[in-house]
Amino acid sequence: xxxxxxxxxxxxxxxxxxxxxxxxxxxxxxxxxxxxxxxxxxxxxxxxxxxxxxxxxxxxxxxxxxxxxxxxxxxxxxxxxxxxxxxxxxxxxxxxxxxxxxxxxxxxxxxxxxxxxxxxxxxxxxxxxxxxxxxxxxxxxxxxxxxxxxxxxxxxxxxxxxxxxxxxxxxxxxxxxxxxxxxxxxxxxxxxxxxxxxxxxxxxxxxxxxxxxxxxxxxxxxxxxxxxxxxxxxxxxxxxxxxxxxxxxxxxxxxxxxxxxxxxxxxxxxxxxxxxxxxxxxxxxxxxxxxxxxxxxxxxxxxxxxxxxxxxxxxxxxxxxxxxxxxxxxxxxxxxxxxxxxxxxxxxxxxxxxxxxxxxxxxxxxxxxxxxxxxxxxxxxxxxxxxxxxxxxxxxxxxxxxxxxxxxxxxxxxxxxxxxxxxxxxxxxxxxxxxxxxxxxxxxxxxxxxxxxxxxxxxxxxxxxxxxxxxxxxxxxxxxxxxxxxxxxxxxxxxxxxxxxxxxxxxxxxxxxxxxxxxxxxxxxxxxxxxxxxxxxxxxxxxxxxxxxxxxxxxxxx
Numbered sequence: 001x002x003x004x005x006x007x008x009x010x011x012x013x014x015x016x017x018x019x020x021x022x023x024x025x026x027x028x029x030x031x032x033x034x035x036x037x038x039x040x041x042x043x044x045x046x047x048x049x050x051x052x053x054x055x056x057x058x059x060x061x062x063x064x065x066x067x068x069x070x071x072x073x074x075x076x077x078x079x080x081x082x083x084x085x086x087x088x089x090x091x092x093x094x095x096x097x098x099x100x101x102x103x104x105x106x107x108x109x110x111x112x113x114x115x116x117x118x119x120x121x122x123x124x125x126x127x128x129x130x131x132x133x134x135x136x137x138x139x140x141x142x143x144x145x146x147x148x149x150x151x152x153x154x155x156x157x158x159x160x161x162x163x164x165x166x167x168x169x170x171x172x173x174x175x176x177x178x179x180x181x182x183x184x185x186x187x188x189x190x191x192x193x194x195x196x197x198x199x200x201x202x203x204x205x206x207x208x209x210x211x212x213x214x215x216x217x218x219x220x221x222x223x224x225x226x227x228x229x230x231x232x233x234x235x236x237x238x239x240x241x242x243x244x245x246x247x248x249x250x251x252x253x254x255x256x257x258x259x260x261x262x263x264x265x266x267x268x269x270x271x272x273x274x275x276x277x278x279x280x281x282x283x284x285x286x287x288x289x290x291x292x293x294x295x296x297x298x299x300x301x302x303x304x305x306x307x308x309x310x311x312x313x314x315x316x317x318x319x320x321x322x323x324x325x326x327x328x329x330x331x332x333x334x335x336x337x338x339x340x341x342x343x344x345x346x347x348x349x350x351x352x353x354x355x356x357x358x359x360x361x362x363x364x365x366x367x368x369x370x371x372x373x374x375x376x377x378x379x380x381x382x383x384x385x386x387x388x389x390x391x392x393x394x395x396x397x398x399x400x401x402x403x404x405x406x407x408x409x410x411x412x413x414x415x416x417x418x419x420x421x422x423x424x425x426x427x428x429x430x431x432x433x434x435x436x437x438x439x440x441x442x443x444x445x446x447x448x449x450x451x452x453x454x455x456x457x458x459x460x461x462x463x464x465x466x467x468x469x470x471x472x473x474x475x476x477x478x479x480x481x482x483x484x485x486x487x488x489x490x491x492x493x494x495x496x497x498x499x500x501x502x503x504x505x506x507x508x509x510x511x512x513x514x515x516x517x518x519x520x521x522x523x524x525x526x527x528x529x530x531x532x533x534x535x536x537x538x539x540x541x542x543x544x545x546x547x548x549x550x551x552x553x554x555x556x557x558x
């Protein structure tokens with residue numbers, strides 16, 4: 001019936017609903033009610049995705065592999081790299097980096113050993129080494145004790161503290177040791193970290209990461225998608241890093257390949273640089289066995305952070321098999337290391353970690369005097385997870401701080417940034433120097449672990465070694481428990497024979513000096529740098545030969 005005034009009556013609500021919905025309103029209503037209950041009960045719960053695929057395939061494959069005229073890392077030939085980019089792109093990149101530390105890539109044309117690749121990506125690479133570009137040099141000329149230029153304690157130009165050691169579990173020593181560039185100072189004290197005086201006006205001296213597939217998907221050069229141009233140029237080219245990589249490679253363990261090259265940027269003069277293979281997907285896929293490789297991030301931690309995978313993305317980056325594997329193995333390892341008792345750790349470590357390989361890694365870091373390893377402020381290590389054995393191995397990378405510190409350090413001494421052992425005097429010798437509290441004076445702002453640095457989160461069981469935020473529970477517990485003394489000593493003795501007693505370190509250094517000279521570094525500069533490093537190698541060899549826990553013979557090949 002129509003209303004009295006004759007106006008049409010509006011349709012009832014049920015009449016406005018679609019016919020099918022009217023016929024099936026009960027199931028639809030039940031579904032809506034169920035969703036409402038779930039939203040109320042679980043609305044604040046986090047859903048954490050896990051990869052459940054059993055696939056071991058690599059999803060990110062190379063589709064365009066550019067062949068070169070000579071091997072990229074053939075150390076018997078001369079290499080050349082040229083980068084050409086728009087100055088406006090570079091200026092914008094530098095402006096953003098100085099403003100907030102952003103390291104975005106810019107397009108460039110690359111000519112490498114005569115082979116041209118258009119539109120590669122280049123970006124600044126590094127943390128502490130780039131601080132001078134942002135005006136953070138840690139003090140001016142003579143700014144630290146000893147008056148070394150660059151404001152660092154007791155050093156030569158750009159020098160860091162002379163390095164040293166602390167007993168296991170202790171702190172580093174006096175910050176006022178000698179401080180030349182990596183490779184040793186007078187008296188054989190390795191120099192510590194060089195503070196490079198980098199400038200945007202000299203792009204040929206900047207540390208660069210070259211990515212061939214940044215703008216061209218699937219492209220590589222001789223199977224390499226990433227090439228790193230390491231800090232240090234010409235007279236400061238890092239012979240110590242090349243020496244460390246050569247020695248490690250000779251033991252059968254994974255080591256990045258390298259080569260000396262000239263670098264020319266736009267119309268700037270050429271500079272001699274060390275180019276090094278950067279750990280990427282292809283590097284990870286080359287690891288022995290079917291392995292997933294995870295790269296630790298400088299600002300990360302090894303702490304167990306619960307079962308949410310996203311919590312670990314700021315601490316680890318998965319290099320390969322992304323999409324078919326995930327971070328779950330790392331999460332489980334961190335949890336077990338953190339929660340296991342000493343008895344459980346000693347009894348079951350070999351169920352989680354390849355113990356022989358790990359002993360090899362730990363011994364290598366000590367023998368090569370590398371304080372910035374997995375327990376150092378830069379967190380420079382990779383975790384390789386073997387999909388067949390279900391065990392982890394630890395792989396090293398970034399060896400530009402090797403041969404720094406006290407050349408007399410033994411297998412039970414901890415490499416650190418400070419200048420001596422507990423109770424030691426300046427430079428780590430006997431005496432009565434006081435240990436510093438906190439960072440050495442003049443430490444550049446922004447260095448991992450430095451005040452306001454942002455890159456030095458303590459790992460589980462972390463401590464300050466020589467004032468630097470450092471520590472790694474896996475390494476520390478391995479060294480502290482007597483159960484692993486035998487396997488560690490065996491690895492240490494074997495590697496000492498290969499590195500030092502055989503004379504290989506000295507012979508390899510002579511070869512590296514020839515390579516650097518051939519690349520264009522003046523012979524006088526090469527001999528100066530190699531001579532300093534040779535002193536450190538000689539003193540390290542002699543000191544370890546006298547240690548009965550290391551060598552059974554004091555005969556050392558020259």
